[in-house]
Amino acid sequence: VLASGAVEVQPSINPAAVGDTVTLFLSPSTTLKSGSWAVRESLILTWFGDQQAVFPSHNGRASVNVLTGALTLSSVTVADSGVYVVQSSDPQLKANASITVLEPISNVTLRANQTNLMEFNSSAVVACSVSSGSSPSFLWMNGSSEVTASERVQLTDGNSTLTIVNVTRYDQEPFRCHVFNPVSNGTSDPVNFTISYGPDNMALTVNGQNITSFSVGSNLTMLCSAQSNPPAQLQWAFRGELVNVTGPLLELFSISKNQSGPYSCLAFNNHTNTNSNITTHIVIAESLSGSEQQAVNVWLLPLLLLVGFPFLLPG
DSSP states (O other): OOOTTSSEEEESSSSEETTOOEEEEEESOOOOSEEEEEETTEEEEEEETTEEEEOGGGTTTEEEOTTTOOEEEOSOOGGGOEEEEEEEEETEEEEEEEEOEEOOOBOOEEEESOSEEETTTOOEEEEEEOSBOSSOEEEEEETTEEOOOOSSEEEETTTTEEEESSOOGGGOSOEEEEEEETTEEEEOOOBOOEEEEEEEEEEEEETTBSBOEEETTOOEEEEEEEEEESOOEEEEEETTEEEEEESSEEEEOSOOGGGOEEEEEEEEETTTTEEEEEEEEEEEESOOOGGGOOBOOEEOOOGGGGTTOGGGSOO
8 A cells, every 4th residue: 555645646748738648657656456547536547457448538538558557648638627636446546636738829910900100199009819829928029129018008908909109200110919828829920000200300411511611612512301201301491482402402503602691401291290490501701711610500490480381381
């Protein structure tokens, strides 16, 4: 007779995935001349000597090693989860172990309420789901970074739903949902947001330098840039009047004194219906010494300058 607790049942896999083969071993190994296995008080099989009888519920899926009493279950299902009990009268013993069978994760998909968004004015809601999978856990990735909850980011429905309130341009990296359980995992295809923003953070350089004083006869190339999606429409103005030049470059050749004054770059985004501008003051003199050259003096064009530029205003 074996003392109570002297023999333990150890599963070969736990938890197991649907379709796995699981063997319940006795430890330490023990020679059993007869016995039975049951799950949730329902008999699976019995054996005596080298003869075994499998009950209909497990016919074709269960077998026992008649020497060691080890039970093998093939093609397990979620319904095979439970406490398995082995009993023997020769020698006398009773032991049990619990196994859990889980459905693998499959077909992780994302569904977004919308993907074309406006910076600071739109919220994104993305739901992650699986076709099958027991006890799924959800993890969100933005590019290579894990998404965590914050003032703007909400994770709800067991982390399966991601909400980004008042999106910004920095939310444009692809979002993916990673779903896992103890036996498997899966990752969705990415969802990408197109976020309209700007124009803002404008910059204006002249001949690639921060200098605004030049000699008569010089050639000038002014370069204007703005952060904007979609790219902003750019228009140039001189002394508050539009010139017939669009795009990021304004080129002046063999300049004269009467071309001194404020040059403005005006930017307009027709998706955000927003405009912005930047101005630099150019000084053109007969000749300049190095000490007379001035540092760039750039500032935003006063709002009043917009009057007279109807193309910048929403129609």
